[in-house]
Amino acid sequence: MSAEPLTVTSLLQATTVAAPRCAADLTEQRGTRRVRIVPAYGNGAVDLDVRYLWCGAPDGPTVIVQGGISADRDVCAGRDRGAGWWGPLVGEGAAVDLSSYRVLCIDWVVPSELGHVPSVSSGDQAAALAALVDELGIGRVHAFVGSSYGAMVGLAFAARYPDALKSLVLLAGAHRPHPxxxxxxxxxxxxxxxxxxxxxxxxxxxxxxxxxxxxxxxxxxxxxxxxxxxxxxxxxxxxxxxxxxxxxxxxxxxxxxxxxxxxxxxSIDLHDVTPEAIAAPATLVGFPSDRLVPLADLCELQRRLAGTATLDVVESPYGHDAFLKETAQLAPVLRRALNDCR
Amino acid sequence: MSAEPLTVTSLLQATTVAAPRCAADLTEQRGTRRVRIVPAYGNGAVDLDVRYLWCGAPDGPTVIVQGGISADRDVCAGRDRGAGWWGPLVGEGAAVDLSSYRVLCIDWVVPSELGHVPSVSSGDQAAALAALVDELGIGRVHAFVGSSYGAMVGLAFAARYPDALKSLVLLAGAHRPHPxxxxxxxxxxxxxxxxxxxxxxxxxxxxxxxxxxxxxxxxxxxxxxxxxxxxxxxxxxxxxxxxxxxxxxxxxxxxxxxxxxxxxxxSIDLHDVTPEAIAAPATLVGFPSDRLVPLADLCELQRRLAGTATLDVVESPYGHDAFLKETAQLAPVLRRALNDCR
Structure with a gap:
């Protein structure tokens, strides 16, 4: 039995170490924009306020970063908030380097914001992100880095808006949920x-x-x-x-x-994207100990994607949570993936 | 996607095929005996009525067979009841052959039968079985064949009453539950x-x-x-x-x-037996797809038992339920195990 103290880690509070904070020459927008989308389970277009964080190099290409269902827009450390749910991987000098890139992240959209539709789809999240990208005048997104539900939304984004992004980086998420x-x-x-x-x-x-x-x-x-x-x-x-x-x-x-x-x-269980419809180059990352998203499903995704796709297999004892915990192993994978599509 | 119809199988109704029924020259006792035991979480001895089935060759050696927590004493087919929760494996001519052996099985004891103690231990079940074996004048039990919780009770029985049994056959159960x-x-x-x-x-x-x-x-x-x-x-x-x-x-x-x-x-989670205290020869059976009782725990059990122990690894898609579903693969293993200790 290890002497490790019993620490409680959640998806949002994955780390308590101090992460690099936005320096003076970096920009940070943490706000709300009204966008119009057509929800999958609704009756036509609705307007909704998307809460977002857009932070990093003012002239750098934008990288969307989205996490699991319990993650919020605060992906990295910043003034007047905590360390960020992916703080060790998103910051100045970190793998997703805020001195090179500008990171965009939203709070997930819920049905009550969509005119009280019964359900929200991964495609609705993608539509909200695409509308926000338009609204902010971002142009083409450099990469969509999605983990868990965020990976599902990344696939939905790439399938619906093929011209809106250059590449996908998907961790512990696939084209469909495992039954x-x-x-x-x-x-x-x-x-x-x-x-x-x-x-x-x-x-x-x-x-x-x-x-x-x-x-x-x-x-x-x-x-x-x-x-x-x-x-x-x-x-x-x-x-x-x-x-x-x-x-x-x-x-x-x-x-x-x-x-x-x-x-x-x-929304995770409603997710269903056809990999053959996605041409964007993709870097997939899977964990053999992940029982929620079995590696076999990422192998199938890699095989079926229309564009080039690599699969990095990262050993970890942390199962699905490895995308939050294995920051040292993930950093070089993320750096390389973001660099490859420059 | 297979065309297999959606059938619902439970631990008790593992099979609906007709199993061999007790023939005229076989004996069947299905009754209740009052025994006295000292419960682990009580304050001294209590009397309780143990409901049992004792069925098979009148002069054959007795084999105890116990299953998971939702199994009852009706392990095999019989007059005026169903096919038995292990009907394909216990019957005339079956792996646990009722024309050679006499099978004993009880309904699990619950706290309300023990003077309303807060909890019941696997050792309490073993004590009830040992007292019943005494009461019925069985002498030494030929083998204790336990699956799941039944395997845990088998280990508790062997640890407490080393002279009361000749051998153990344990499927999908170990010396401790996995956390x-x-x-x-x-x-x-x-x-x-x-x-x-x-x-x-x-x-x-x-x-x-x-x-x-x-x-x-x-x-x-x-x-x-x-x-x-x-x-x-x-x-x-x-x-x-x-x-x-x-x-x-x-x-x-x-x-x-x-x-x-x-x-x-x-009671499963309270179970904790020291394998080194058990000298009875043991046949262990594990399933690689069993996520509830990982094969690694059976490997540890095999290594730590004081007596000779073999581990049969049976491939199956059915996980923990393989002990109910893989009757064709299990039959030769059970036959051999029961024969080896004759």
Whole structure:
């Protein structure tokens, strides 16, 4: 058993190390723009306010960076906010170098912002991003770097707007969800609906998050960290892994909303893009320990994409969360991918 | 996508094929005996009524056969009941041949039968079986054939009553639960407790069962069977895998009880046996696709057992449920194991 302290890591707070901050000669826009899109599950065009961060070299090419469903627009460190959910990889001198590139990232769009449509698609997120790119006068995007749900949105973006981007960099996300992952997410949504129905939303959302975490992390990591026996407390046995998950669940509830969770979780399962329709060159990154997005699905994606596609296989004990945790291994892959399409 | 129809299989109804029935010269006792044990989490000895099936060759050596937490004593086909949860493997002429052996199987003991102790241990189950073996005048048990939780109880039996059995045959169960599996079960119990608290017990138990099923079956099997897209119904999208799980969840609720589920699920996670304390020769059987009981844990068990131990690795797409589904592959392994210790 390792002596590593029990630390709680979530998708948003992947790191607590200080990341490079935007220097004086870098630009930062953190704002909202009204754009018009036609949602997949709606009845015509709607206007919505997209919240975005656009940060980096004023004259550098723009790189879109999007993460998982619980990530927000604050991808990197900045004034008056935290270290950013991908801080170690996005910053001055980092792999996505803000002194060379300008990074664009949005808060995911949810159905209540689309005229209360029942669902939001990965294509809707892509449409919001494309409209924003237009609105900001960016022209052609240098690269779309997407992880997890962000990779799905990147594929939807490339399929719908082939002329709007030069290249794709996709980590731990594919053209379709794996049916076992859909099963796990549909149960998470069932738990949350039960909580909404019974007025126990927070408790249910925390349980759903706990379930999600069992699908994010590697099996070996659980084995290494939680081998100790249970403790008797409050009338029942509590297992170390249970305490860890319950803490993480409570943390998630503090910063996330049940309806938002339901919509974005479902959006992953609705995602379905035909790889043959995508011609942009792609760098794919997969993790053998990722049980949520099996490497086999990235192999299939690589085989089926119409453009050139490479697949980098990165060993990690962290499963799906490797895209947040393996910053040292990912940095050279990202640098090379962004450089190749210059 | 295979044309295989969507069939729902549960731990108890693993097969619907007709299994050999006890012939006239075979004996069958299906009854209850009062035994006295000292529960692990109680305050001294208690008397309890153990429900058992003892069936087969009247003068044959007795083989204990126990399955997962949702299995009952009806391991094989018989008059006035179904095909048995292990019918294809236990019967006249089957791998566990009832014309040579007499098979003993009990309904799992739950805390309400132990003077309302808070929890029941795998050792308590072993104690109930050992007391029953005494009560029935069986003498030394030829073999303890345990699958899943039954394998854990077999190990507890061998550790506590080394002189009461000749050999162990253990499928998909180890000396301790894997922490990731403990995480998944602790969430299942959290869902059920939420249901009990809010008067939505059936719905919660069904969700917990759905979650359990995602851990039983192989990832590939899900991928093969549920690749189709969602259907819009009752105000939201339903995914094929979700319909399958919901149906299975409802079926489980019809035959299972929330308190029983909580206690037996927890009992798996409380299980902890020291392999070095077990001298009985053991045949271990593991499945590479089993994500609930990783093969690595069976390798560790084999290495640490004090007696001779072999490990049979059986390829299967069915994950943990392979012990119910791979009857053709398991039959020769069981025959050989039972024969070796004659």
């Amino acid at each position: 076992l992952a859909t099963a796990q997410r549909s149960i998470q949504r069932g738990i949350v609906r039960l909580g909404l129905d019974t007025g126990r939303t927070d408790e249910a959302l925390a349980l759903a998050r706990q379930l999600a975490m069992t699908t994010y992390r590697g099996s070996e990591e659980f084995s290494r960290r939680f081998a100790a026996g249970p403790a008797w407390r409050d009338g029942r046995f509590h297992f170390p892994v249970e305490d860890y998950l319950e803490h993480a669940g409570r943390r998630f509830v503090e910063r996330f909303d049940a309806q938002r969770f339901l919509a974005l979780s479902e | 990731l599996a403990t995480a998944q079960r602790s969430i299942q119990r959290g869902i059920v407790r939420l249901g009990l608290d809010t008067g939505r017990t059936d719905e919660a138990l069904a969700l917990a069962r759905q979650l359990a099923m995602t851990t039983y079956r192989g990832s590939e099997e899900f991928s093969r069977r549920f690749a189709a897209g969602p259907a819009w119904r009752d105000g939201r999208f339903h995914f094929p895998v979700e319909d399958y799980l919901e149906h299975a969840g409802r079926r489980f609720v019809e035959r299972f009880d929330a308190q029983r589920f909580l206690a037996l699920s927890e």
